[in-house]
Amino acid sequence: MTPPVETSAQMSEATALLVEPSAMSSRQRLVRTVLRSRELSIFIVLVLVVLAATIKNPSFLFSSSGWRDFLVTPSMLLLLAVGQTVVIITRNVDLSVGSILGLTAYLTGRLFVDHPSLPIIAVVLVALVAGAGLGLINGLLVGYGKVPALVITLGTMYIFRGIALTWAGSSRITASQLPESFLDLGTQQIVSIPVLFIVAIAIVLAVGYYLQTARSGRELYAVGSDPDAAVLYGLAVRRRVIGAFIVSGALAGLAGVVYAARYGTVSSEAGSGLELQAVAAAVIGGVAIFGGSGTVWGAAIGAVLLVTINRALPMVGISDFWQQALVGALIIAAIVLDRVLALRQARKLIEARDES
Amino acid sequence: MSSDLSPATLQLRDVSKSFGPVVALRSGSIEVQAGSIHALVGENGAGKSTLVKIVSGLYRRDSGSLLLDGEPTDFGSTAESKAAGVAVIYQEPTLFPDLSVTENIFMGRQILGRGRRIDRAAMYAEAERLFQGLGVHIDPRRPALGLSIADQQIIEIAKAISLDAKLLIMDEPTAALSGVEVERLFTVARRLRDEGRAIVFISHRFDEVFALCDTVTVMRDGSYIGTRPIAETTVAEMVNLMVGREVADLYPKQENEVGDAVLEVEGLNSAGVFHDVSFTVRRGEIVGLAGLVGAGRSEIARAVFGVDGYDRGTVRMNGAEVPAHNPRAAIKMGMAFIPEDRRKQGLVTEASVAGNIAGVIRRSLTRGGLLTRAAENKAVVGWAARLAVKTSSLDMAASTMSGGNQQKVVIAKWLASNPDLLIIDEPTRGIDVGTKAEVHRLISELAGQGMAILMISSELPEVLGMADRVLVVSEGRLTADLARSDATPERVMHAATSSQEVAS
Secondary structure (H helix, E strand, O other), rough: OOOOHHHHHOOOOOOOOOOOOOOHHHHHHHHHHHHHOHHHHHHHHHHHHHHHHHOOOHHHOOOOOHHHHOOOOOOOOHHHHHHHHHHOOOEEEOOHHHHHHHHHHHHHHHHHHOOOOOHHHHHHHHHHHHHHHHHHHHHHHHHHHOHHHHHHHHHHHHHHHHHHHHHHHOOOOOOHOHHHHHHHHOOOOOOOOHHHHHHHHHHHHHHHHHHHHHHHHHHHHHHHHHHHHHOOOOOOOOHHHHHHHHHHHHHHHHHHHHHHHOOOOEOOOOOOOOHHHHHHHHHHOOOOOOOOOOOOOHHHHHHHHHHHHHHHHHOOOOOOHHHHHHHHHHHHHHHHHHHHHHHHHHHHHHHHHHHH | OOOOOOOOOOOOOOEEEOOOOOEEEEEEEEEEEEEEEEEEEOOOOOHHHHHHHHOOOOOOOOOEEEEEOOEOOOOOHHHHHHOOOOEEEEEOOOOOOOOEEHHHHHHOOEOOOOHOOHHHHHHHHHHHHHHHHHHOOOOOOOEOOOHHHHHHHHHHHHHHHOOOEEEEEEEEOOHHHHHHHHHHHHHHHHHHHOOOOEEEEEOHHHHHHHHOOEEEEEEEOEEEEEEEEEHHHHHHHHHHHHHHOOOOHHOOOOOOOOEEEEEEEEEEEEEEEEEEEEEEOOOEEEEEEOOOOOHHHHHHHHHHHHOOOEEEEEEEEEEOOOOOOOHHHHHHOOOOEEEEOOOHHOOOOOOHHHHHHHHHOHHHHHHHHEOOOOHHHOOOOHHHHOOOOOOOOOOHHHHHHHHHHHHHHHHHHHHHOOOOOEEEEOOOOOOHHHHHHHHHHHHHHHHHHHOOEEEOOOOHHHHHHHHHHOEEEOOEEEEEEEEEOOHHHHHHHHHHHHHHOHOO
């Protein structure tokens, strides 16, 4: 089966085990990378879903409210998915983002009710800082506690929700209590693109740019790819992990503002369950659950796809049960695909090594 | 040696390090000059790796002095040692598999362009330049995932060069390399030496030490033994310095009656792991499986027991064929296996001592499908006493015990199943000297009672002291089968380092 001795003797010194540099031009390489990327395949699925829904019911896309909903509805999940991606890349997970969103959404409402004179931008900043603070708590517990983030953030998920419940009780903020100018943010458009969507996309671009081009951004990937090696490299592993949780918390805080602006009504239960959707969006978008690889572009498309499927399926006449099952199938398909590809690559390498 | 005007690049004096009660490094000393390749040799467990980790800033020394270029130094982290110009290449290269080769080289100190933005083009160009200087062709854009160990080491070296390291430590870099790859590594190492860098080279292969290095320091049992210029020493002297003690007095070996074959392995083969392995183990016999780390010893044992599969060959117990890849069947046919990493594979550290010992025979203790604490304790108490497991109570969690006592619990666990064959991997790793002797006595006694024992060990004295017969594995093949009287350290070492290229 494997003739090990002969072939290694036949191999000339010059060629043995050397990896040739690629001869592709940079444009060829770019085209190849895009064509093979996970982002593209997810994007194609998204286009197909939108097409199917639009053919069945043209108002899905071609009506002013349809177009607006198509872009506004995913905005909140976009923010959460981006934050979640940053955390997952470091081989952690943040399950508390839904609760942080709930807390900051209620905080936003309360600020407008109790201090009507506050400018909107100040409220946004307070929500951002509050979210970042809650993220810092997560980060410190994970960084110093030596307990898996899954457990820590599962705990803080309940704690943060508990705080929201105690604070809000059964009361809720309603649209009539919020200033008009704030609620307008939920519907306002610039060149027919909703403001909230622009905000979300700006965040996606900023975080994506950071992960690609900043030293600390690349170090997040390194930490997730092999935490032990990261220590040997002398990277500030703990600081990076804490930073990732702060980003995730801050973005969840911003998502809380978006929630309040979009729905106008905030109860203590706002945003529950969204944390799992954020994880799902990242996984569907090709972010490896064990860290080290994936992009926010993928997670962003994953978030839009997830929300759009949920809105499109009822229109195509598919029942509630099948909607959930389909999302589940999508997640499993994404993970199985990753696993199959990884196994195939590993097998190829072992064969290549045995032959040499 | 200290006649040079400039101080040595690295000087360690009487450095010690303990982990709890286990002394890993008693008194480590070494002096490495710039522009020289210095070999550090010693048996496994002699403290070489601990010494390396102290220099790299991974461990903090308990006492002794560390001088870099004559300056007293203290590293609190790997980042500090790196900044001081120390680069370490570990036996298993530590790269980020998901990231590109270039990113691996520059991680943490990427070349920045305008606005503190990473300048990828400059990094690729620099990586290409580094590879050219090393005389290798590696695509700087490919991910580190899937590189051969040899190429991964080249990446590590490129990293060290780009750091402009003045001290490069290579911990057994050749353990997993083929002849051609070793030559390439040596060429690179010589070039770095000629540039005036200091290199520490750790290896078990004497031919390599003599081919590459100019000075050699020998360590034994965590202590400095001696330093010799390569030109003035011989293999025989080095082995003497390494082994050092009379093997016989340490090992209470009793003479046993050797009976019929218990385990017969024939033509066992697993592509890329081990090749065409055949041997037998008889009743009352201790067979030592010696070889270098990574030679495939543990893999052979795992395949025999059925934890891993194999693609050709047969395994027979008492004449009956054992199905492949089926540990439960192997246990039923009388095999027991004590793995190397007892914390991970051999013990449920959170469970009680009794629970651990009773684990394997659980089925026979159940009454109507239920397992009672009382039944467990009753079955276990005799075994624990026989092995002199020091524990205040059988209910104590295994994780709170010392390494030696944990090992005894693992042995007890398998003995409770009354096996014909015991496979034991590194029986005394991480155990203090006193308990070591107890474990040895126990193994010897078991053989005396007619059990067949296959013992894997990286400690040469242990193999020579305990085994009736020594099998030597090198690069996945059996290269020697030595009777107790023929097994000398030189012969075993020679067989363990003979690579395929030499043999064929």
